[in-house]
Amino acid sequence: MTAFGLYQHQEISCPNSVTGDAGIFFLALINTLFTNQCQLGNKDDYPIDSGPTLVDNEVFDYIIVGSGAAGSVVASELAKATQSRILLLEAGGYPSPTSDIPAFHPSLQKTTEDWQFHTEKSNESCLSFKFGRCLWPSGKTLGGSTTINHMLYVRGSKHSFNSWAAEGNLGWSYHEVLPYFKKLEKLEAYELKASKQYGMNGLLPLTRNRLHHPVRNVILDSVKEIGYKVYSHEGGLGFFEALQTIYQGVRKNAAKVFLADSRALPNLKVATEALVEKILIEKDLKEANGVVVNIAGRNLNIYAEKEVIISAGAVNSPKLLMLSGIGPKSHLGSLGIETIHDLNVGQTLKDHLTYPIITLTLNDSSVKYSSQNPTEELFKYFANREGILSNTGLSNILGYLNTKNHTGEPNVKFNYHIVLRQDSYAISQYRKNLNLDDTIIESIAEANKHSHILVISVTLLDAKSRGKIYLRSRNPHEKPLIHSGYLSDEKDLETLLKAIRIVEKQTETKAFKKLSAQLVNVDIPNCRKYKFRTDDYWRCAIRNVATSGHSPIATCKMGLVIDPDAVVDALLKVHGVGKLRVVDSSIIPSSTKADSAAVSLMIGQKGTQMILNGFSVIKHDSR
Template sequence: MTAFGLYQHQPISCPSSVTGDAGIFFLTLINTLFANQCELGSKDDYPVDAGAALVDNDVFDFIIIGAGTSGSTVASKLASNSTNKVLLLEAGGYPSPTSDIPAFHLSLQETIEDWQFHTEKSNNSCLGFKNGRCLIPSGRVLGGSSTINSMLYTRGGKHVYNAWLEEGNIGWAYQDVSPYFKKSEKLEAHELLTAKLYGTEGLLPLTRNRLHQPIRNTILDSAKELGYKVYNHETQIGFFEALQTIKKGVRQNAAKVFLGEYKSLPNLKVATEALVEKIIIDKDLKEANGVKVNIGDRTISLYAEKEVIVSAGAINSPKLLMLSGIGPREHLGSLGIDTIHDIKVGNNLKDHFMYPIFAVKVNESAMKYLSLNPTEELYRYFANREGILSTTGLNNLIGLVSTKNHSMDPNIKLGYTIIPRQDAFILTQYKRIFNLEEATFKSLADANKNSHLLLVHITLLDAKSRGQVMLKTKSPHDKPIVDPGYLSEEVDVEVLLQGIRIVEKQIETTSFRKLSAKQVHVDIPNCRKHKFKTDDYWKCAIRNVGTTGYHLVGTCKMGLSIDPHSVVDPLLKVHGVGKLRVVDTSVIPTNTYGELAAAAMMVGQKGAQLIMNGFDAIKHFRF
């Protein structure tokens, strides 16, 4: 194990100050390194945990369930009005020091900071993973998935938002939501300031990393050879380096950014390790009154005078609604749950679908000036927040392409990871987070022994397949059934195959030939009967090791009441139940082409404004 891997499991305790004359400079250095290490994952960046102070029957104006990317945004906005008494409940705890270090983002999956969801077994997908399941990471921690994701920030194509409007979601066209993106954004990439594409007055730092290695230029030059344009900013189609939520080498998760700004407000209470078991609903009035929540060894009831706001994410939000009697009558009845409102909660699950291990061997010239001395890199990071630990390498270099001739609507996203020769960390993380079989991992590791390895992640952006989230039991402590329906529509396999063919052309360009690029035959046991590179091989590979693109949406779909699949209206109010809203990515009708964190914050900003507008209107009406 490298020193990087060792650090994750053996964090250094923080000593008191060292004094004395002898060796003063050396000891000062050691103290500085320890102090810098202790700044990571500091609870001082967040509100104090108020869980122990909560008592049965406490009353608030708003109760928000989930302190993730959207929930943290909503809570901070509502609490900024001092007249609002806000309670934010989070099932997880405080972020770890590891979560603050950008290079360790992969290592957070399948840990205590992750809900560790997985898909149900299917005949269509995830066939080549251990136990035939894809792993579905989701943040169980303050900041939610913004604490464990890859810190990319892209908004996605305008036409997707405009399509929401065409479905009847008034106020959700791109021109309507653009100001709410900007409310969060604080652009710090100076070369983009004059373009005025992003906000500059928000709280969320947006920076941009550029990997200064030859492989970066090779990818961009090869894109140009194929006729794609390279841009200096996010674009509808083409290649660019995305913004990231990293500041001075440290992750900026939504809880740190938004809750941290208001952490001293007396009207904002945040409770961690607080699992909401159900929403308390008045069956006669059909309106939400509060929540039943488990905090430590106590289960108490807390009440909301104005609204209960569910921001638990695309898996846990529908789970909680169904546990509370809001969902498909037949499904709830089968578990002995009384149905308060019969509605298609949990349906319409959509995700980006990714083939993550298209592997290419490249020669030594792909990565020059390479220093991988763990001790040196740890020193660079803890002393100055610099070096490879302060970045995610090639992670923010993105290509948006279309398999349709002359189309400006992308349907494939290309992402890249460069793995240095004889790597001892990144590939092991890939094996763990993708649940790879031993033979598949070994073929990648063997290719990496004598060559740098470029992994291309090929993601389907507009999958036609859809799935659902269902309850496994009526216990709030059991994980729900996640059936994403991956590749249930054959067209999704065909489009992803076309995306793979684009990448094959890319590595055959003059730019890649200079690096002696050679495609790796990844050993997928279920696909051994097919000849490598044939359509049959790739279709088999897609069904065996294709997996989540980390962007689950739609399980509490926003739409008009006449839409049989909609759960909330364009004001994000749950159809048929008063004083209850859902404000997170589960309301998104169809996936954007961007990274989901940006959309999650936008939904949080707009949702909070809709809530405040509603109560301001009531106040105005009364007086």
């Protein structure tokens, strides 16, 4: 029942007619809200849910598990290019109206649209998080993580893709994957069109923030002062304003973009609230031939005549393989799961590691902000999709730097987030999403009572540390065990420390001094014994507060048959098991030095072409 529904059976006494400019504005706001409420989170933007009509033993040509960045692309492209019968299975439901509003993206974590994964306790990291566990948000809805993330679109380092190819993954060099990026892209940022760096005719709209935040120029001027370049788009070491998957003030997630016309594709069915529990594999042939899926309490066997394609993400793809008997033999045996094929599934986990709370106070009088009246901003957004709700503040300003020199590949990333003075909503989101010890958040909240604050995050892009993912049990409804491995290699600690030192230099520039910027000594109880800003203090702070950068990869690593850690080959076929592919971020063998959203979309596009090409590049090996 909606809030309005509470009054359906009550006698309501209304006030006299509203008058004056305020009254006219109020009535206009109410009318706008009613008119626009169905335009956000509209199910007509998404496929019809075929889950209730699926029956046991139904047969398709392709079954795709997961409707995230890669899965949505694969389903759409296969359905358009062939007459094959395709079934796309999504464990979550339809995206909420909230997910469409760019500024509200932090509120989507720890909701039903999030799998709400977390790491296991460690003696080396996440020490000041409640229960000693860092949170790992991951989209559980149509569109997957593209429905709950920060909407940034960054392809990544050319060198990274070239290194994939150098390791024997034929077809994955940068110049070979670039056409697949461009096929996806529809550049709407007109100032970049002359560069010809991005695709113009794809479905995915790429835009720039429509509002320039007052602190934007301060950040960009400050980094120039300390010797870094500012670019018009990603490329090279330096700072730039990233493109975003936002169009006319609304998030464009992968399902909305690539599955929008699925209602006109009779060969594509999509089922929501459909949890795949197991891949069906013919043991004699070692071939996948279907899945067991739970839909509204019904367990159905659904069969695939051509292929089963797993696009469930870097956590759920390895989980599903292991539940199906594909994974480390000793681990599967310990849970009583028969091993169909012994592969190092989940054993080479990598993730970006972020220190998220470098906090500065800013002098109120030196920063000129536009009106932040909530009612006015609501009206702007619902009437015209404009205002602060239509964008993501400063989060699109990114810095990609190397802590050793001003050349070579980036090894750290910088992000920025402004919190206006006494912004209790923003502080509540930090409290919820970080899940840190209350004392730490209260320390930040106290600073925010008196000033605007700028929160800077530094992120490790190519960690040396490795983690592992295991099954918690044989129960497919249980979350897996995530052993992050964060900071198990001391080199990662030192790299983050150097990144923090760069931030300190940035805050001491003339640009920041104009704002009277002051670093806040955030109260981390476990680090009180160290003097603020010493190396020992920052090392302690990193071990206590650093958390996931939300870009896990390599849990179903792509590699040659001779690579003992490889799970799939360069065609994304699972080694040793026929008619089974993994097409998502879990196959990424090494970091692209960027968030995984854009590269996952590219993997979906390239993976589809490989499926359509059949066996023309590499023969399936029988390891």
